[in-house]
Amino acid sequence: xxxxxxxxxxxxxxxxxxxxxxxxxxxxxxxxxxxxxxxxxxxxxxxxxxxxxxxxxxxxxxxxxxxxxxxxxxxxxxxxxxxxxxxxxxxxxxxxxxxxxxxxxxxxxxxxxxxxxxxxxxxxxxxxxxxxxxxxxxxxxxxxxxxxxxxxxxxxxxxxxxxxxxxxxxxxxxxxxxxxxxxxxxxxxxxxxxxxxxxxxxxxxxxxxxxxxxxxxxxxxxxxxxxxxxxxxxxxxxxxxxxxxxxxxxxxxxxxxxxxxxxxxxxxxxxxxxxxxxxxxxxxxxxxxxxxxxxxxxxxxxxxxxxxxxxxxxxxxxxxxxxxxxxxxxxxxxxxxxxxxxxxxxxxxxxxxxxxxxxxxxxxxxxxxxxxxxxxxxxxxxxxxxxxxxxxxxxxxxxx
Ligand SMILES: [Zn+2]
Numbered sequence: 001x002x003x004x005x006x007x008x009x010x011x012x013x014x015x016x017x018x019x020x021x022x023x024x025x026x027x028x029x030x031x032x033x034x035x036x037x038x039x040x041x042x043x044x045x046x047x048x049x050x051x052x053x054x055x056x057x058x059x060x061x062x063x064x065x066x067x068x069x070x071x072x073x074x075x076x077x078x079x080x081x082x083x084x085x086x087x088x089x090x091x092x093x094x095x096x097x098x099x100x101x102x103x104x105x106x107x108x109x110x111x112x113x114x115x116x117x118x119x120x121x122x123x124x125x126x127x128x129x130x131x132x133x134x135x136x137x138x139x140x141x142x143x144x145x146x147x148x149x150x151x152x153x154x155x156x157x158x159x160x161x162x163x164x165x166x167x168x169x170x171x172x173x174x175x176x177x178x179x180x181x182x183x184x185x186x187x188x189x190x191x192x193x194x195x196x197x198x199x200x201x202x203x204x205x206x207x208x209x210x211x212x213x214x215x216x217x218x219x220x221x222x223x224x225x226x227x228x229x230x231x232x233x234x235x236x237x238x239x240x241x242x243x244x245x246x247x248x249x250x251x252x253x254x255x256x257x258x259x260x261x262x263x264x265x266x267x268x269x270x271x272x273x274x275x276x277x278x279x280x281x282x283x284x285x286x287x288x289x290x291x292x293x294x295x296x297x298x299x300x301x302x303x304x305x306x307x308x309x310x311x312x313x314x315x316x317x318x319x320x321x322x323x324x325x326x327x328x329x330x331x332x333x334x335x336x337x338x339x340x341x342x343x344x345x346x347x348x349x350x351x352x353x354x355x356x357x358x359x360x361x362x363x364x365x366x367x368x369x370x371x372x373x374x375x376x377x378x379x380x381x382x383x384x385x386x387x388x389x390x391x392x393x394x395x396x397x398x399x400x
Pocket of ligand 1: 093094095127319
């Protein structure tokens with residue numbers, strides 16, 4: 001007779017703390033339970049010894065009251081040694097509260113945020129969401145979220161149910177509205193298929209978009225734009241945009257301008273991998289569009305590689321939340337490593353992205369938002385797929 005157990009009984013470790021995960025066998029099958037941390041319980045004092053990234057020196061660090069310290073802390077539990085410790089990962093283009101059909105309920109949004117967290121993503125720049133996710137800010141167990149309000153597009157010129165849809169005459173006002181709703185970013189859709197033209201076309205007259213960007217800046221917000229096409233990215237960078245999403249249509253001159261002005265690029269290479277499927281779906285009705293998408297896809301590594309070489313600030317974004325699932329930051333890091341190498345790719349998803357968004361690195365007194373690896377990810381980037389520990393606000397939220 002198999003011994004039964006209740007899945008509600010969280011097993012404890014030798015010190016009486018709930019285990020983050022537990023693998024066992026019963027009824028002939030082996031499986032792992034992963035338990036959520038107790039949000040109200042006292043945070044343990046932790047000790048780790050490992051190589052701090054990007055610095056590279058083996059170092060002792062302690063975590064007390066949710067913060068990093070390099071001063072020894074009495075009674076700390078050693079949770080990792082001989083490891084590599086990176087500042088918490090950043091997904092710079094992600095959508096919490098959004099699914100393929102538009103806004104999702106809070107339970108689904110929570111599952112999205114937890115999937116990201118458990119993959120090591122502890123800071124998200126949300127690149128537009130139709131759901132109100134303000135409640136996430138109250139949750140210590142969920143990643144930090146920097147919002148861009150809701151996407152702004154034109155009627156019939158973007159995915160249904162995602163965007164606030166306005167005509168160009170109303171763009172400036174809508175940008176102001178979204179600037180006040182977000183956390184310092186506004187997201188506009190720069191181009192999309194124009195069904196009459198049968199190909200990608202910019203959504204906005206260039207003078208309108210220039211005025212809209214100025215309005216956002218006056219509100220203290222930065223503007224980022226979805227751009228697949230060649231023309232929209234050139235016009236938007238010229239109009240003073242602060243960030244480009246995807247950027248498959250970048251040419252050499254625009255890359256140079258972005259590098260000079262420090263305009264951020266979040267290519268979402270993992271999303272660009274879906275272009276051949278988008279092309280196939282549109283082939284019969286829109287053959288020019290399909291050919292265009294295939295051409296953008298075919299030169300994607302060359303285009304983004306040129307931006308890397310030119311010194312454009314590049315960040316890791318998964319575009320999770322529409323079609324792509326959450327928790328896939330490691331896959332984007334691996335694709336970025338193909339164009340810039342492992343250390344570049346990890347920096348794009350960690351310390352460089354955190355600095356850009358105003359988040360802590362691993363410094364005295366910083367919030368202990370850490371991802372711990374069992375091997376050096378700079379040697380083998382696939383290590384990023386399997387963090388041995390994820391620590392958020394000083395709590396172990398996930399262990400291998
Ligand atoms: Zn997106």
